[in-house]
Amino acid sequence: MPKTPAFTPKQPIEKLPLAVRKDVRDNYEAQKEESEKTISDLLGTPFKLVLNPNEIWAYNDDTSSFRAGSVMTGYVDGFISCLKRFIEKYEDEGKTHFNSAVTESELKVGVNPLGDKAPTIDCAVKDGVFWILFHHTSLGYNQDYIYDNIVAAIEAAPREGMSLRAKHSIAEDWEEKIDDLKEELIGTTGISDLILDPNFEENYKVLKADKSDDGWEEKFGMATFEYFEYFRDNLVRQGFKGDDMLQEGLADALTSKKFILRVVPKITASYNEVVLDDGAACMQTTSDNWWVNVSQVGEGFINLL
Known part of the structure; x- marks a missing residue:
C-alpha cells in the first residue's frame, strides 16, 4: 500500500x-x-x-x-x-x-x-x-x-514534579476533604494523634513510570482519598469504633500512629492489601490495580492484630 x-x-x-x-x-x-x-x-x-x-x-x-x-x-x-x-x-x-x-x-x-x-x-x-x-x-x-x-x-512540555492535573486533584479532592475524614478516623481508631500519609510524590512517580496513559492524573487526589475513606468504612464494619479492646490492640500494633498508602511492584492479594510495616498500617496496591476495587481495602484488617 x-x-x-x-x-x-x-x-x-x-x-x-x-x-x-x-x-x-x-x-x-x-x-x-x-x-x-x-x-x-x-x-x-x-x-x-x-x-x-x-x-x-x-x-x-x-x-x-x-x-x-x-x-x-x-x-x-x-x-x-x-x-x-x-x-x-x-x-x-x-x-x-x-x-x-x-x-x-x-x-x-x-x-x-x-x-x-x-x-x-x-x-x-x-x-x-x-x-x-x-x-x-x-x-x-x-x-x-x-x-x-x-x-x-x-x-x-518537559517539567519536573507532578502534573498540573494531579496537583489540582490533590487540592480539590484531598486537601479540601481530608480534615473531616481524619477526625472520623481518629474517632474510629481512638488514636488522637493519628497520621495520614498519602505518599503523593512517591506514588505519582511509580504510576507515571508504569502507566501508558495519563487519565489517572485527573483523579489522583480523589483516588487517594477513597483508599483512606474505604479503610475507615471497613474499620467501622469490623467494630473498631467505640470498642476499647480493639482500639487498644490497634494502638499496640500501630506504634508509628500512621496510615500510609503505597504503590508497590507486587502484592499478595488480588487488588489491594493492608500490611503492618515498621509500626504503620500500609495500604498497598500496584500500578495495574490503582483505584480498582478500593472498597475492599482493609477487609480483614482485624486479623493482622
Whole structure:
C-alpha cells in the first residue's frame, strides 16, 4: 500500500492585497496591544502576539474574503477566553505551569504539520512558544475550542514534579476533604494523634513510570482519598469504633500512629492489601490495580492484630 505523502506547508504570501492589509491593520493590529496586556495580566508576565498574516492567510480558500485581521483576532480572542477558564480552574498553579512551559511568552498561529490527519484546531508548545494550530482546510474554524488542548499542550512540555492535573486533584479532592475524614478516623481508631500519609510524590512517580496513559492524573487526589475513606468504612464494619479492646490492640500494633498508602511492584492479594510495616498500617496496591476495587481495602484488617 503506497504511503500517504508527507504534508508540505504552503509558502507565505509574498505581498498581501491592499484590502487584506487594511483588515489586518484595522481588525488585528489596532487591538493587538490591548490583547497583549490582557494576556500579560492573566499570566502575570509580559506576553507577546507574534502572528504572521502572510503565513496564515496563505490558507484562505475564499478568494472573495479579505478578513485576515478578523480571523487572526478570532484566534487571539479564542485563546484569551480559554486561558481565562484555564486560570479560573488552576489558579496560580496553572499560571506557574503555563509560564514554565511557554518560556518565550509568545503566541503564534500556524498550520498543523499533521496535514489531513490534523484536527480542526489544536495547540502545542514548541521551543517555549505557544502555538495554535489549524487544519490546512479549516482556517478560522472553532477558534475558541482549545480549552482542553491548552492543558494537554502545557502538560506535554518537559517539567519536573507532578502534573498540573494531579496537583489540582490533590487540592480539590484531598486537601479540601481530608480534615473531616481524619477526625472520623481518629474517632474510629481512638488514636488522637493519628497520621495520614498519602505518599503523593512517591506514588505519582511509580504510576507515571508504569502507566501508558495519563487519565489517572485527573483523579489522583480523589483516588487517594477513597483508599483512606474505604479503610475507615471497613474499620467501622469490623467494630473498631467505640470498642476499647480493639482500639487498644490497634494502638499496640500501630506504634508509628500512621496510615500510609503505597504503590508497590507486587502484592499478595488480588487488588489491594493492608500490611503492618515498621509500626504503620500500609495500604498497598500496584500500578495495574490503582483505584480498582478500593472498597475492599482493609477487609480483614482485624486479623493482622
